[in-house]
Amino acid sequence: MTRNVAIVGTGHSKFGNRYDVNIAELAWEAIKQALEEAGVEQKDVEFVSFSNVGGWSSEGLASVVTLEYAGLTGAELYRVEAACASGSAAIKAAHDAIASGQADIAMAIGVEKMNESPTPTVIEFIGRAGNFFWEFQNFGLTFPGYYALYATRYLAEYGATEEDLCRVAVKNHYYASVNPKAQFQMPITVEKCMKSRYIAWPLKLFDCSPITDGAAAVVLASEEMAKKLTDSPVWIESIGVSSGTSNLSRRDDFLHLEAGTIAANRAYKKAGLSRDDIVRHVDVAEVHDCFTIAEILAYEDLGFAKRGEGYQLIRNEETYKGGKIPVNLSGGLKAKGHPLGATGISMAVDLTRQLQGRVEKERQADIKVGRALAHNIGGTGHYAYVTLYSLSKPRR
Amino acid sequence: MSNQREQADMFLKQMESFANEMKKAIGLPIIPEPKSGAQLWYDQREITLKFLISVEKIKKFFHEGLAQGKLLATRCKKCGRIFFPPQVDCPYCKTSDMEWIELPKEGELVTYTIITTRPYSFGHYPDYTVGVVKLKNGVQVTAWIRETDPKKLRVGMPVKLEIVKREPEGYLTYEFVPVEEE
Ligand SMILES: [Zn+2]
Numbered sequence: 181m182t183r184n185v186a187i188v189g190t191g192h193s194k195f196g197n198r199y200d201v202n203i204a205e206l207a208w209e210a211i212k213q214a215l216e217e218a219g220v221e222q223k224d225v226e227f228v229s230f231s232n233v234g235g236w237s238s239e240g241l242a243s244v245v246t247l248e249y250a251g252l253t254g255a256e257l258y259r260v261e262a263a264c265a266s267g268s269a270a271i272k273a274a275h276d277a278i279a280s281g282q283a284d285i286a287m288a289i290g291v292e293k294m295n296e297s298p299t300p301t302v303i304e305f306i307g308r309a310g311n312f313f314w315e316f317q318n319f320g321l322t323f324p325g326y327y328a329l330y331a332t333r334y335l336a337e338y339g340a341t342e343e344d345l346c347r348v349a350v351k352n353h354y355y356a357s358v359n360p361k362a363q364f365q366m367p368i369t370v371e372k373c374m375k376s377r378y379i380a381w382p383l384k385l386f387d388c389s390p391i392t393d394g395a396a397a398v399v400l401a402s403e404e405m406a407k408k409l410t411d412s413p414v415w416i417e418s419i420g421v422s423s424g425t426s427n428l429s430r431r432d433d434f435l436h437l438e439a440g441t442i443a444a445n446r447a448y449k450k451a452g453l454s455r456d457d458i459v460r461h462v463d464v465a466e467v468h469d470c471f472t473i474a475e476i477l478a479y480e481d482l483g484f485a486k487r488g489e490g491y492q493l494i495r496n497e498e499t500y501k502g503g504k505i506p507v508n509l510s511g512g513l514k515a516k517g518h519p520l521g522a523t524g525i526s527m528a529v530d531l532t533r534q535l536q537g538r539v540e541k542e543r544q545a546d547i548k549v550g551r552a553l554a555h556n557i558g559g560t561g562h563y564a565y566v567t568l569y570s571l572s573k574p575r576r
Numbered sequence: 577m578s579n580q581r582e583q584a585d586m587f588l589k590q591m592e593s594f595a596n597e598m599k600k601a602i603g604l605p606i607i608p609e610p611k612s613g614a615q616l617w618y619d620q621r622e623i624t625l626k627f628l629i630s631v632e633k634i635k636k637f638f639h640e641g642l643a644q645g646k647l648l649a650t651r652c653k654k655c656g657r658i659f660f661p662p663q664v665d666c667p668y669c670k671t672s673d674m675e676w677i678e679l680p681k682e683g684e685l686v687t688y689t690i691i692t693t694r695p696y697s698f699g700h701y702p703d704y705t706v707g708v709v710k711l712k713n714g715v716q717v718t719a720w721i722r723e724t725d726p727k728k729l730r731v732g733m734p735v736k737l738e739i740v741k742r743e744p745e746g747y748l749t750y751e752f753v754p755v756e757e758e
Contacts, residue, residue, distance in 0.1 A: 199614035238619065300584040304695035313629060314661040315718055318742070318749045319706050320691060320698035328689030329708060336687075336731040381690035381726055427661060429708050429716040434687045 182279040184574055186406035186413035189218025189399035190529040195517035196363040197295050198393035203232075203242050204249035207291040210397040210522075211250045218399035219409055220285055222251045225399070227283040230259045231270035231290035231521040235305040236297040246291065256283070263309050264470060264513075265558030266290065267396065267524025268565035272419050274400050284405045290526070291395040292519035302391050309559050311426040324380035324388050324471060326428060326560040331382050331473035333434035340476070340491035342382055346373035347494045348472035349386045349514055355501075356511025358542035363392055363517035387472040392517030396525035398532070403573070414532040417551070417570040420447030424561040435488075437561030440468075440481035444555070447566040448483075451574075455483030459505040462568075464534050464545035466527040468557040469512040478555050479507070482566070501545055509534065509543040524565065527554040531569050547571070581699025591618055633664045636676050642748040645739045647681075649715060650674040660715050681737040683711040683752070688731075690724055700744070709735055709752050720751040728754065 191213030198206055215222065230243035239245045243259040246252075256277075262269035267290040274286035294302055306323040308316050315321050334340060350370055356362035373386035406413045422442035425431060432438065445455060453461050467482065469475035479490035484505050493499050499507035510516045510530040513523060531552035533539045550571030557564050578586070595605040595618035605618040631638060641648035650659045652666035653673045660679065665672050688707035691698075698704075707721040717737075723729055735752040742749045 197612070199609040199612050199616060298584055298587055298696075300580060300694070300696035300699055303693065304697055307695045311661075316695075319718060319720055320695055320701070320704065321706055321718075322691055322693065322695055324693070325689045325691050325706060329687045329706075332689060333687040333731060377692070378690070379693045381692070383689075427718065429660070429718045434708070 183281060184403040185275045185278045185400050185416045186403065186410075187398050187416070187528065187532050187569070188401045188406050188409045188413055189214040189216070189220070190532050191215075191217065191397040192361050192526060192529045193395040194361055195392050195394035195519060195526075198293070199295065203237055203239050203291055203293040204246045206293060206393060207242075207246040207289060207395045207397070208250050210291070210395040211246075211252075211287070211289060214287065214397040214399050218401070220399060224285050225252060225255050225287050227274060227277045227286035228252060228255045228257050229270040229273035229286070229288050230257060231266040231288065231525065232259060232292060233261060233263060233266055233520040234292075236302050237293040238296055242291060246289065252287075262563040262565070263558030264468070264518065264520045265524055265556040265563045265565050266521045267526065267528075268554065268556040268567060269524070269558075269563070271398065271400075271416070271524060271528055271567065272421065272565065275416050275419065278400055278402050284402045286400045287397060288400065288525055288528075289395070289397045290519075290522035290524065292521045293393050294391045294519060295393050299391060310428065310562070314427055322380055323560075324383050327471040327473055328380040328383045329428060330434045330477060330560075331471070334473060334476070335382060337435055338488045338491065342384070343370055343374060344476070344491040344495055345383070345387050345472040346370045348469065348475045349373050351494065351497075351500060352469060352475075352508050352512040352514040355509050355543050356515030358540050359511050359516060360540070362511040362515055363390055364511065364515045383471055383473070389470045389513040389518040392519040394517055394519035394522045394526070396522045396529050398525055398528050412536055414535050415570045415573055417568040417574045418447045418450035419568075420444060420450065420566045422446065422564045424564070426562060428560060431561075437477055437481055437557060437564065439561045439564035440478065440555065440557055440566070443564035443566040444482045447568055451568050458483045461549055462505060462551050462553045463547050463549055464506045464509060464531065465553040465555065466510060466512070466531055467507055467555040469508055469514045470518055470557070472514065474557065475507065475512065475514070482553070482555055501543065506545045509539070509545055524554070524556040527556060528567070528569065535569060535571050579700050580694050581696060584696055584699060594618075634662050637662050638748075640676070642739055642750065647679045647717070647737055647739070647750050648676050649679050651677050658713070658715055660717060679715055679717070679737070680712040683709040683717070683735055683737070685721065685729070685731060685733045685735050685752075686710050686716065688721055688729055690726060705729065707735075707752060709737075711737075717750075722751055722753045733757070
């Protein structure tokens with residue numbers, strides 16, 4: 181027996197350089213908001229999955245430090261790690277606790293305080309998020325470097341250009357500029373992006389997501405509990421998960437992320453959807469655009485575009501609001517910011533608010549079918565989560 | 577012009593001397609963050625990360641491979657699968673009956689990137705190119721490519737494996753060199 185699970189409360193901190201708060205204070209901004217939206221007290225929360233990658237920040241057990249600060253000590257607690265997809269993993273864990281009847285109210289909390297370390301140290305830690313001994317030790321790959329391997333091959337194979345990559349950055353910076361929670365508040369142009377310096381050729385500064393501090397939280401509830409708590413639940417319709425090899429040399433090609441493709445297919449199958457016409461069944465999507473190339477790969481892995489045609493979607497502005505499938509109306513990782521542990525939960529928060537029609541007017545998608553999609557990748561296709569959120573209660 | 581590692585060291589040194597002055601002045605290592613002015617505690621503890629990684633089971637890779645100018649992989653005697661990076665267990669056959677084989681030196685460049693913003697522990701090198709190469713027998717290997725001009729690199733170009741000494745550390749590793757094309 182599995183039970184339906186709904187999001188009944190959301191919380192989101194301001195993303196950016198948050199030197200004004202420590203990690204627990206930052207997390208509390210999101211936790212407080214989520215508890216208040218849900219109308220529940222800490223004692224009602226039976227289960228917490230906590231998403232924090234860490235390494236660059238001082239608290240080794242940010243989970244217990246945060247729960248103590250937030251008055252949640254005593255809840256059943258797990259810290260989950262799926263690199264940049266840790267937040268989605270936390271949602272999956274909390275979802276499963278409720279779906280299986282082990283809890284009626286659970287929270288997924290994600291926080292990252294990346295600016296506690298100098299930038300070269302942060303680059304080092306993320307660079308090690310692949311295969312340390314065979315990729316990093318001798319060859320010093322960086323996170324932009326891993327995705328640049330995909331970008332080089334993609335551009336060479338399909339004739340997409342560096343300008344196409346910059347077009348993704350331009351879109352996401354625009355939406356960030358109308359999202360007060362986003363790290364970057366200024367729109368950019370293709371020219372500005374093209375003139376920025378190379379970080380890992382062919383990726384430039386404006387192709388890359390920034391180093392970000394931020395927190396996000398959701399309160400999840402069983403169907404019975406959700407009915408008591410809210411008139412406007414957002415249901416977790418399905419979650420598809422997969423994984424990829426640590427060594428990129430063991431990937432078949434550098435044109436798609438297999439884990440992302442499999443995760444999408446699994447999520448669609450559970451929801452009874454087909455990837456062939458998925459864009460007709462989704463109003464708005466948040467996809468994992470840690471780098472501009474990653475958003476284009478996501479279009480194809482999710483079935484928004486055919487293989488080799490993803491760049492045409494952005495070239496034709498079909499992923500803007502009002503287009504074929506609006507993507508990253510929050511500003512995405514690229515411009516809203518990418519505090520690793522918080523990112524997947526931030527996607528859930530923003531899509532919940534999108535479905536409920538309560539984000540800023542300039543970035544509010546038209547909600548017609550009442551379904552949103554989150555695509556969250558850990559590392560370079562090492563972990564992949566695709567989650568469908570819906571205004572309609574799933575049939576079990 | 578100092579390298580990226582020296583710049584990072586310098587940045588922390590400046591913060592440290594600032595924190596030391598604050599300790600003298602007010603007895604606390606609290607400094608304002610330059611842009612926001614937010615008060616920051618300058619960590620008074622420090623560790624060095626240095627791992628001791630077992631290569632006991634793959635020691636042939638180093639002593640009979642790199643030290644003899646060869647790049648070795650393992651092959652499962654039962655199913656014939658080749659493993660690079662080498663594995664001493666075949667998870668598919670659940671056997672440890674493996675043999676060491678030398679990999680061919682010729683291959684073609686599958687993809688590449690030129691790393692300009694470097695991790696702390698690579699901050700002392702000039703820009704370097706990392707590529708994935710498909711060797712003649714189909715095995716793919718990640719390594720540095722000895723060319724950092726994007727105009728002289730292209731997907732599909734022929735490259736050749738060399739065992740080299742990585743300086744300034746002075747240890748054996750492998751990299752690829754572009755092959756002159758006719
Ligand atoms: Zn075998």
